[in-house]
Amino acid sequence: MTLRILDTTLRDGEQTPGVSLSVEQKLMIAEALDRLGVDVIEAGTAIASEGEFQAIKTISEAGLNAEICSFARIKFEDIDAAADANADSIFMVAPSSDIHISSKFPGKSREDIIEMSVRAIEYAKERGLVVEFGGEDASRADFSFIIELYRHAVDAGADRLTFTDTVGVFTPEKAFETMKSLKENFSVPVAFHGHDDFGLATSNTVFAVKGGADEIHVAMNGLGERAGNAALEEVVMALEFLYGIKTRINKEMLYPTSKLVEKLTRVKVPPNKPIVGDNAFTHESGIHTSALLRNTQTYEPISPEVIGRKRSIILGKHAGRASVEVIMKEMGYKATPEQMKEILARIKEIGDKGKRVTDADIRTIVETVLQIRREKKVQLLDLSIVSGVHVMPTASVKLKINGKEVVEAGVGLGPVDAAINAIKKAIKDYADIELVSYHVDAITGGTDALVDVIVQLKKGDKIVTARGARTDIIMASVEAFIEGLNMLID
Template sequence: MFTYIAKGDPDMARRRIKVLDTTLRDGEQTPGVALTPEQKLEIARALDDLGVDILEAGAAISSEGERKAIKMISRAGLNAEICSFVRAAKEDIDAALACDVDSVHMVVPTSDIHLKYKLKKTKKEVKEMALNAARYALDHGLIVEFSSEDASRTEPSFLLDILSAAVEEGVQRVCICDTVGVLTYEKSRELFSNLTAKLKVPVSAHCHNDFGMATANTVAAVMGGASEVHVTINGLGERGGNAALEEVVLALSQFYDISTGIKLKLLYSVSNLVEKITGMPVSPTKPIVGENAFTHGAGIHTHGVLAEPSTYEPIPPELVGQHRRLVFGKLSGSHAIESELKKMGLKPTKKQIEEIFNQVKQLGDRGKIVTDTELRAIVDSVLGRGFKETLKLEELTVVSGNRVTPTSSVRIKFGDKEFVESGVGIGPVDAAMNAIRKVVEGTANVRLVEYHVDAISGGTDAMVSVVVKLTDGKRMVTARGTSGDIIMASVQAMLNGVNRLLWDKQLRVKE
C-alpha cells in the first residue's frame, strides 16, 4: 500500500475521523433524483455496512414520505447515528423528534448575503433564533450538530461568535459549510486551524464541488483539525455535487494514514448500488469507482501493468472492490493481447498473435474501441474456432407512443427451434431487450450492466453504434450493434453479446 505521511504532522497516523454521509439528504437534492422510502432504507443499510458513523437520512420536515423513510431507517437497528436535517425552527425539530432520530444537523445561514436576501434578518436576530432552536433540540434529548451555512463567505468574527455561542449553549458538534465551493486548500486549512483552536467541540467540514475542489478542501479541513467530514457517495449533490466519500476516505487513508472506519473493499459495490437506485450514472473517468479507474488501453501502459501493476496503478483495484481491465484499440500492444488470450486459456503461436494484433490495430484505426465480442470474433477466425451464432433474430415488432406502454415482440431462432416472446419496458429499447432476455432465460441469465449510444454520422438519419456490457454472473462481455435504427442497433448489440456468452460457455465445457 502506498502511503504518504505529511511532514510536520507526526500524529496524523493516530487520528480517527468520523464520516457523516449525506447521500440520502444532500445527495437526493441532485436534480433528477427522487427516492422512495424503501430505496432510502436499502441505501442506508449499505452505508451502515460500509461503516459510516453518522447517516443523515433526510429532512423530516420535507414530506410525509420523507418522514416515513427516516422512521424506517431509525428503526432498522443500524449501527450508525441517525440524523435529520433541520432548520432553526421548532416545527423542523418536532418533525425530527417524531422520526426517532438520534441527532439533528441544524443548518443556520450566517453570511451577509444569506441574511440579507434569504432570511431578511440581522445577525442579532439570527443568533437569537439559532440558539433558541438549539436549546429546544437539546432539551428534547437530541444530539445537535450546529452548522453554519455559507460559512466560507461569512464575516470571520460573526462566524466565531455564533459558533462559540452554540457551543456555550451545549451543542455537541459544529460544522463549517463551504456552501458554494469557494474555498481553496490553503484557505480551508487556515479556516479550520483557527476555529478548531478556539472551539471546544468537534468541528466538521461540509464542502461542495462547484470548482472541483471539494475533496481537496475536505482533506485540508482535516489537516487543519476537523474531526468529521460530510460526504456523499459518487459526489452526488446540487450543482457540482458534494465531496465524494470514496475520494475523501481514500485520500485520508493513502496519503495521511488517517482512519475513517470505512470498509474500503465495499466502496465500488456501494457506488454501483447508489448509481442503480438513483439513476445517476457514474462517469467512467470518476476516480476510484469509475469503470475506467483501473482500465488500461495504451500499449505502454498495459505492458507496464502486466509486468508490475504499480507502474500505472497507485493502489491495487481490489483495495476498493474494483477490478483491472484491459481494452483494445489502435493504441493496444501485443503484450495485452497475449495476456488476454492466456486468460481465455488459449496458446496461440507467435504468428497467430501477430495476426490478431494486426486485425485489432486495423479496427482501431477505423476509430473503434474493440469490444470483447469483436476481439473474440477475431480470435475465433485466426485460430479457426468457427464461431457459431446460437441466437438469430427472425422478426422484431415494437409498439410505442403516447399513452401506450412500450411493448416488443421478437421471433428468434435459438439453435434449431423458434421462439416468440414479448416484453414491456420504460421505452421501446428496454421492451425489446426484455423480450430477448425471456428467450434465453434459464440457458443464459443475462443482465445488462451498461448501455451506450454513439451517433456515427450526422443528421436525423444518422447511423448509430450501440455498445452494451452484459454479464451472465460468471463473466462479462461488451458487444456492439450498428444500424440506422437505434432499436435495431440495440437488439443487434444484445444478440451479439448473448451469442458470445453462449459460445464461450460451450467452449469452456469442451475444454
C-alpha cells in the first residue's frame, strides 16, 4: 500500500497568521496540489464563511483527481455545509484531551464527547460523506480514552482515523509507538497530523509512518498555525530518499508548487529552509564549489532537478577561482591568471564590506578588469513621478532600448511601484521580465539616508540580481531594475 498524502495547505495552512486566500487563489493552489499528486486536498472549512463554502464548492466541481475534503467539528451544521459544498469527505475532529473538552464543551464529560461524535459520524455517513475522524489534542489526551473514542467512531462508520499532535508536543519515539499501537487496535486506515511547535513535525511524521501510519497530514512550505504543520516537501523527500518509502508525489513539481504557495500566501520561505529555500542548492564557498563542480554529490545530497529547480553558484568573500570561471564562461569571457587574481580580489572586497555581490556587480568587475566596453541595451533618459494624498501614483518614463526611444506611463500602489510598472510596459516588446524579489536597506541614518536596493529579475529560466544605491529610493530602484534588464535583454 502506497502512503496517502493529505495536504492541509488550504485549511491549516491558511490559518497561518496574516494569510487569507480568495476563491480564485485557493483554486489555483488546489490545481497545483493535484498536479503534485496529493491524495486528499483539505480545501478549508465549509461552515467558516460564505467565501470558504464557495471555495470548497468550486474546488470540488473542478474535476480534480484528488479527494476534496472539508474540515468539520462534531456539529451537524458543519457536516451540512461540507455536503452542500459537494466535498468528497470531511476531516471531523472531537476534543479528546481534558484541556480541550473542558474548554470547548464546558460541563461535558468524556462520555458526552463519545455520544456527540457517534451521532455526528452517523449523520455525515447519511449525507454521503467519507469520514476521517480525529481526536483533537490527542497527544495530550489519556490514550485509553483515545482508543475508546476511536472504537466508537469506527463502529459508527468512520472510514479513517487520525491522531493529532495539535500543539506539537510529541517526540519521534512516541509517534512511532502510538501509530504502532493504533494499527494493532484498528483495521481502518490510520493517519498522523503533526505541528512544529518544537521543530519536530517532520521527524514525528516520518516516525509515524515508520510506526505504520497509512496516511499523513502535511502542508506546503510547512505553513500552519503558530510554528506550522509538517512540511510536505521535507517529509516526502525524507521518506523517499532516506527511508525508501514511496508516495504518489510528482517530485519535479515540489519547487514550482512551493513558489506558487509562497507567492499567493505572501509568506516568504526562509532562505535556509530544507528542499525549497533559496539557499538549499546555492553555493558560495570556494573550496566547496570547486569540489562541487567536479562532482555534485560532494555537497548536494540530491540533485536540484529532482524537485524541479536548478543549482545556483553565487560569489562573495568565500568565492574561489573555479566558481568565478564558471560564471565568466556563462558571460562568454576568459581571463589570464593575473586578471583572474584581480577579479577575485575585487569580488572579495565587496563581500568583506558585508555587502551582497550581485550579478551586475560581477559583470561590472569582470568587464572593468578585462577592459571591455559593453554598450548598455537599456538606458534611462527621463523619469517623472506624480504622487499625492488624493492622486494615484503615476510615473512616466523615457528609455532608449537598442537605440530606439520608448515613452511609457504606469500607475502603482506607490511611486516605486508606478516607476517599475512604467518600465515593464516600455520593455514588453523586447522581453517578458518578471520581478522576482525587491529588497531595500538604509545604509546610513537620517531622512537623507543612502539606500541600497537589490532586485531579482527573471527572464525565462534565467534569474539575475542587480543593485542600485542612491539617497532617492525611487531612483535607486529604477537604477537596479535597469541594471538587471541590461543583463537579460539581448
